[in-house]
Amino acid sequence: MVQSLAMSGHDSKYFSTTKKGEIPELKEELNSQYKDKRKDAVKKVIAAMTVGKDVSSLFTDVVNCMQTENLELKKLVYLYLINYAKSQPDLAILAVNTFVKDSQDPNPLIRALAVRTMGCIRVDKITEYLCDPLQRCLKDDDPYVRKTAAICVAKLFDINAELVEDRGFLESLKDLISDNNPMVVANAVAALAEIQENSSRPIFEITSHTLSKLLTALNECTEWGQVFILDALSRYKAADAREAENIVERVTPRLQHANCAVVLSAVKMILQQMELITSTDVVRNLCKKMAPPLVTLLSAEPEIQYVALRNINLIVQRRPTILAHEIKVFFCKYNDPIYVKMEKLEIMIKLASDRNIDQVLLEFKEYATEVDVDFVRKAVRAIGRCAIKLERAAERCISVLLELIKIKVNYVVQEAIIVIKDIFRRYPNTYESIIATLCESLDTLDEPEAKASMIWIIGEYAERIDNADELLESFLESFPEEPAQVQLQLLTATVKLFLKKPTEGPQQMIQVVLNNATVETDNPDLRDRAYIYWRLLSTDPEAAKDVVLAEKPVISDDSNQLDPSLLDELLANIATLSSVYHKPPESFVTRVKTTAQRTEDDDYPDGSETGYSESPAHPADGAASPPTSSSNVPYAGAKQPAPAPASPQPAAPVPDLLGDLIGLDNSAIVPVDQVSTPAGPPLPVILPASAGHGLQISAQLIRRDGQIFYSLLFENNSQIPIDGFMIQFNKNTFGLAAAGPLQVPQLQPGTSAATLLPMVLFQNMSTAPPNSLLQVAVKNNQQPVLYFNDKISLHVFFTEDGRMERGSFLETWRSLPDSNEVSKDFPGIVVNGVEATLDRLAASNMFFIAKRKHANQDVFYFSTKIPRGIPFLIELTTAVGTPGVKCAIKTPNPEMAPLFFEAVETLLTSY
Amino acid sequence: MISQFFVLSQRGDNIVFRDYRGEVPKGSAEIFFRKVKFWKEDGQEEAPPVFNVDGVNYFHVKVVGLLFVATTRVNVSPSLVLELLQRIARVIKDYLGILNEDSLRKNFVLVYELLDEVIDFGYVQTTSTELLKSYVFNEPIVVDAGRLQPLNPAAIFMQGTKRMPGTAVTKSVVANEPGGRKREEIFVDIIEKISVTFSSSGYILTSEIDGTIQMKSYLTGNPEIRLALNEDLSIGRGSGRSVYDYRSSYGSGAVILDDCNFHESVRLDSFDLDRTLTLVPPDGEFPVMNYRLTQEFKPPFRINTLIEEAGAVKAEVILKISAEFPSSITANTIAVQMPLPKYTTRATFELEPGAIGQTTDFKEANKRLEWGLKKIVGGSEHTLRAKLTFSQELHGNITKEAGPVSMTFTIPMYNASRLQVKYLQIAKKSNTYNPYRWVRYVTQANSYVARI
Structure with a gap:
């Protein structure tokens, strides 16, 4: 089979689509020159993303589609960004420029979109760039932009609270409470409430002034805004009964709202203020007003009914009079979901009184003959609990229980006996006459x-x-x-x-x-x-x-009766989850500070919230997984209290090299990332200090995690501080261009800085025949523009998806005409360890396929691919340990062959 | 605020998934689905709409067989989240015309665009289809309305009556019709769900009507609309007045609502005066007014059940349904169900002579008698006889082990409350402007039960 590799053959199809993976196909489409095709491709990527496929490897390709006037496409790219920025923080930087530009777009929708999306990208390096646009947008003329910016402050606070306070965003947010647009007010309130929730300092205090402002805004707000405001106001403690009455008066009309959430939040607010109101008339009147809307909640969808019932359960424990006359509405409908029926039973027991017990018992008896076993059991128990609760009705309850026992449905009988035992304990020596009846069922x-x-x-x-x-x-x-x-x-x-x-x-x-x-x-x-x-x-x-x-103490019906202090706490939490679980919030709210949560993806040590410390604290448990590429990003400005990145080997001290790189510049706190500084040989010097007026630049294109970076080292050997670095690339064969701004802090004399500049492809393509020339220009504020040439080595373009199956290798080989085959001899190269060589090549995305013996030589076959899916099929012939390697390749782009041979030479000799 | 929103199919597949805050660990959709599917807690086999697993709170509602789910880690307002989930479903339906797995999948890009405008960082921004139209740019891809489940009661207008344009309810509010022009029309549906419990002797134990005036407007330019209701409509049962008072005796007299609430677009300036509602209807479907009444009303159906033992292991059931509404009205899709004793082994049925469009069945698994009738004309009566055979001797308690009889039905152009839309006035743009107005009534059974 392997021999047949050499056969060149039929003119079959270049690649059958079925053989090709989805990702490379998408990649190709994303780089299409046709707008519509790109849009379709982004849609496909989003579709794949939703069903949980990992399409993160397409990051650069998707981001390349970002610069567009088409809002529809822009939104899609932004959606993708939000999803993957976390896992590819260094690449998210690529988007910054566009964001900043978009935040100043004449179209308010684009401005808002930019701010909204930037806030969702939880990457520290981006946060820095968010501040200026955010500041502008908080004062934007368009309310849509302002309301988006208000929420964005909460987003930023979640990422970097200190920054929010330093930049005065809290004040801007408070100003928005007085905004003339109710949407903006509502979002400002929501954002402030969240910030307060996560802060120990008083930030958002409701004064009587804010109160009256917000109560006025309430009437103008959308239904959801009303809930935000009511919930925020529920923290307000009225000074006296009069103020409480005033508040209630202004909130009561909300009870008439069609949105159940508004109604419940209003109920909460009223209940809270009622505690302060002394006039019994007012209280009675309020109870009367609250009853119909509470009952109406039971006409909503069953899910809402459930929430309402759980809340009503609490309310009737404190104020039984509210619904005392409404017991009928809690009668179960045959088509109620079981969770609704169970809650209704609870409330029926709570509302049962001497006045309505006959009606209630009739219902319970009916329920006890229904089909659902759990419901039936609960109904039987309910009868027992009524007997314990209402002395005068006990006898009637017992006779219903006996009736049920006579039906001889096994689980009904058993449940009845359990409750009768409790009845005996409640009323000792009263109903023993029924024991004989009970004994009849003994054997069942x-x-x-x-x-x-x-x-x-x-x-x-x-x-x-x-x-x-x-x-x-x-x-x-x-x-x-x-x-x-x-x-x-x-x-x-x-x-x-x-x-x-x-x-x-x-x-x-x-x-x-x-x-x-x-x-x-x-x-x-x-x-x-x-x-x-x-x-x-x-x-x-x-x-x-x-x-x-x-003698035993007499029992009372305390099942499902809450402890008074717990009830108080729960009542204060009406219309929250707490009131549904009947548990205090702290028992189930385990909100992990998002910064801590992020360790999962970003490996920030726990101490990150406290800002940078000189010796980065590594997670003591060493649980941090090896870092992803989080720290590959060029470091940002000096002021940013950047979290210390976790070291890949917590035990190892920061290498000396880094110490040198950080240099003496203490003002620039540099989260120098170990990963970004290649462990291998130092970068080649591209521009010696002599040519660069004292600035020496070393640089090299590298590939990491499927992306191309330009790794740069600047050393300032001049006598003056240098700042304001910018970089530009001339047109080149691969259209390489910087994907973001060059981020180098001010360089003091005698110091240096390293950075990784993310690169994009196909931006400024040269029309010249393929060559390896990369012309670079670097500018700063102090010196004239510096030009230098670098050499592109093709192997950084070898993509991770270049591995080919034998079958498709053969097919591709055959399908290409013989004229596409080019070969070259490398007389000086020796291949020593076969395994090591194969591993090294694989690490550079040149994938081994097969090997065969030919005379005294070994023939190796490899495949590799460069962007836009261009494959190279490679045949290396050599005698292991003896100088001389012959390399033959077949590719649809033979004009790339010289570049390819250079790359192979580099790969085979670079050890 | 919420952390995530997702939609799962009945099989648990992710159809839509959006994470707003990145604070809930991966796999929440799977955790949720497994929990709901195999729920067994507190002796219940159906998961409540809100529950907590490992610090994550899950909310869900079921809409046309799909699970709409939200998660959060904080102590939010559960009614807000559940209401929001319902509204998201409604907005999506407004846009897509049809809400089902297929339409969601075909329109996922549009759905994501909507979701980004509806929720920001977990906070609801708007659920108004009208407002959303200015921010959302994707066009819906309309799917075939072939075999879809109705989302709401109004969907029944698609079947029955010919006067109704069939496509109305499944028409997207944003997509233009094939001709390119939008038809100017507005639908006002008065939908009432009635619950009645009859005692074994035929008395009404409880009765209740949950009503909604639902509107769906396809009018361009959003003209103002006036909707006039019964002038004698009153709200709130006076605490002193007995329900047996002259006004509540059915057949005549005023409509007395226990309670009602209104959509936020409704202005009630003249409501107290002449019972008219003024509003500028936003696009999309929305309830103008919800109301509830427990005032006595004439139930559309009477159910008579007779169950007699016929020997030690046999019994006969006679079910009689009488339609007590005018003969000009026809109820459709009627289903009557009755649980039979657990030891029932066989049931044979006997329909009245000449019965058409009726089906009978004995559901062996849950021992239930089922009787289906395609339609019932007002004033008519229908009877079913069933002979039952048991595997054990009776204890003389058969009436306690069978029943209650429950019934579902739909009655178009009928409403039990007599609440009416007297007129629907659209602010005129010009003399030639005369959009189609559809005012439709429908009554459905909610819990319609007769004990035996």
């Missing part, structure tokens, strides 16, 4: 709780049940197999029986039980209880009586 009990309840009843009333001993004995046979709950009850009940009827039968039983519960069990609770009984009975039977048969 198979649930532990029901069994335990029945056994408790038998033991408790042993003296009134003639055959109590027989009944208990029937359970004893299976004692060892019973669950612990049942065993414990059996033990106690037998002891009770014995104490009440110390006859021969019970005495024998107690022997069996005590034996079983001490010797034959592994359950320590059971054993301990048995030993205590045993000792009591053997030492002082009278004392045993006092202990075991002591």
Whole structure:
């Protein structure tokens, strides 16, 4: 098969699309010269992104489409950016220029879009550039831009709180509270509320002045804005009853809103102010006003009903009168979802009173014969709870329970017995007459709780049940197999029986039980209880009586009754999640500060919020994964309290080289990233100091993480500080151009700075035949423009997707005409270690495909690809360890061959 | 504020996914779906709309079989999030005309564009289709309306009555019609969902109407509209007045709403005076007014159920439905259901002679009798007899183990509350301006139950 590689053959198709991966195909389309095709391609990329495919490798190609007047396309590119900027922070820089430009566009939609998107790119280096545009947009003439900018302040605060305070954005935000556009006001309130939430200092305090301003804005706002404002105002504590009444008066009309969120937030606000209102008339009136809107919430979608019911559950615990006359609306509809039914039952129990209990019982009885087992059980329990709650209705409740038992539906019977046990505890010595009926169902009990309840009843009333001993004995046979709950009850009940009827039968039983519960069990609770009984009975039977048969405290219905302090807290949190879970917020809100959260992707050490420290704190646990390319970005200005990037090897000290690079310039706090400084040989000097008026420039194109960078080192050997660096590239074969501004801080005399400049392709293409010349111009504020030439080595363009299957390699080889084959001899090159060489080539995206022997030589086949999907098929012939390599290539672009051979030479000799 | 928004198909596939704050770990959609699918907590088998997993709060609503989900880490207003999810569904439907998996997938670019305008950094910006139109540029790709599920009650207008233009409800508010011109029209739908519980002896235990006046405007230039309701409409049951008072006896008298609320575009300046609503309708579908009433009303159907034991292991059920509305009105898609005792093994049915368009079924798995009727003309009566066979002897409790009988139906051009739109006035732009106005009524069963 391998031999057939050499065959050149049919003129088949160059690449069958099916063989080609999706990514390279998209890449090609993204770089198409046709606008529509590019737009379609971006759409395809977004589609792939949504379904979870990783299309991050297309970053540069997508960003290249950003400079467009087409809003539709621009939005798509921005969407992509937001998604991948985090994983490719150094590349996100590419977009900065366009952002800044867009933020000054005459079209307000574009201005807003730029600010909105920049704020979503959570990359520190970008944050810096966000400030000026944001400042402008906060004062923009267009409300759409201002409202977007308001939210953007919250975004920025989340990334870098200090920056927000330093730049005075909080003040601008507070100014926006008085904006004449209600949308802007609402967003400013939302942003301030969030900032306050995450800050320990008082930032957004509601004074009576803000209060009245916001209450006025309330009427103009959109429904959502009303919720923001109401929620923010709910923190306000009115000074006295009069102020509280005033507030309530202005909020009450919101109860009439069609949006349930507005209604609930208004209810919250009113409930809170009501605490201060002393006039009972006013309170009564307010209760009356709140009832209909609360009930109307139950006409909304079931999901909203659920939230409303959970809230109403709390409200009726504090103010039962509000809905006292509305119990009917809580009757279950047959088509209510189960979660709604369950909540309605809870509220029905809470609202049940002597006045409506007959109606309620009728409902419960109906529910107890429905199909849904859980609902039926809950309904049966509800009857029991009503019995415990309403003394005068207890008898009626019990008769309903007995009716239900008679239907002999197993789980109904068991549930009924469980609640009847509780009723007996609530009303001792009152309803024992029904025990006989209960006993009829004895043998159908198979649930532990029901069994335990029945056994408790038998033991408790042993003296009134003639055959109590027989009944208990029937359970004893299976004692060892019973669950612990049942065993414990059996033990106690037998002891009770014995104490009440110390006859021969019970005495024998107690022997069996005590034996079983001490010797034959592994359950320590059971054993301990048995030993205590045993000792009591053997030492002082009278004392045993006092202990075991002591009068029990009467229970009350406290199930689902909340602790008063918790209820207070929950009521303060009406219309929040807390009121749905019935848990205080701190028990479930675990908002990770986003900065900390980011470590997952960006590997910022935990200390990053505190700003830069001289010796970067590495995560002590060493949990940080190897850094992605987060720190490859050229460092930004001096002032930025840049987070210290985590070192790839926390143990290793910062290399000396870096110390030199940071230089003596202490004012520039440089988050020098270890990764960006190539560990390999120093960069070639491209412009010696002699030619650069004292400025020496070393540079080289490199490829990292699928992207091309121009790695630069500037050394200032002159006598003056140099700043304001800019760079430009002349037209070249690959259209290489800078993707962002050159970021070099002011260079003091005798210091140096390194940077990685992201590059883009196909920007300024030269029409000359392919060549490796790269002409560069560097400018700064102090010197004349410096020109120098660099050499492009083709291997930095070798893309990560260049690997070919044998089959497609063969097919491609055959499909290309023989005239496309070019070869060259490298007499001086020696290949020594085959493995090492293959690895090195693979690292440069030249992928090994196959190898064969030919006479005393080895023939290796490789594939590689350069942007726009141009493949190179390579055949290297050499005798390992002997000088001389022959390289033959086949490619659709043979004019690239000279460049390719240069690259191969570099790759094979650079070790 | 929310962290993420996503839409999942019934199978759990991601159709739309948008992360606004990057604070919820990856995989939230999978975590959510698994949790909902295999929910088993608090003895319930259906996940509540709000729950918390590992510090992440998940909200969801179901719309036409799709799951609309939002996540957050903070203590937000749950009603805001749930309402928002519903609204997003509505906005998307306004734009796409049809909301289903197919239309979402075909229009994902537009959907993302919408989502970016609707929510910024987790904060709702607007859900008004009208406002969104100035910021959103993608054109919807219309999908075939073939076999879609109706999103809302108004969708029934697509079937039945011929007077209604069939495409109205599935028409995008932004896309132009094939001819390029938009048809000037406005739809006002009075949709009422009624809930009635009859006692075993036929008395009405509870009755309630949840109504909505829904509007969908395709008028260019957003002219002002006046909508006049019954002049004798009153709001709020006076606390002193008994429900048995003369005004509430059905058949005549005023319409008394328990409560109502209005869309924010509605101005109520003259509402107290002459019961007219003034509004400039925004584009898209929206409820002008929601109302609720528990005032007694004449139920459209009476249900009579007779269940008799016929031997130790047999019983006979007779179901009779009487339509108590005028014969000019026809109810459609009627379904009657009745749970039978668990030990029922067989049911044979006997329909009245000459019955057409009726179906009967005994659902073995959940022991349920199902009776379907294509239509019922006002004033008519229909009967079904079913013979049941049991696997065990009866305890004489058959009425407790069967039922209740529940019923679903739709009655076009009928409303139980008698709330009416007396006129719909559109501010005239010119003498020739005469857009189509459609005022439509429909009544649907919500929970219509007869106990036995």
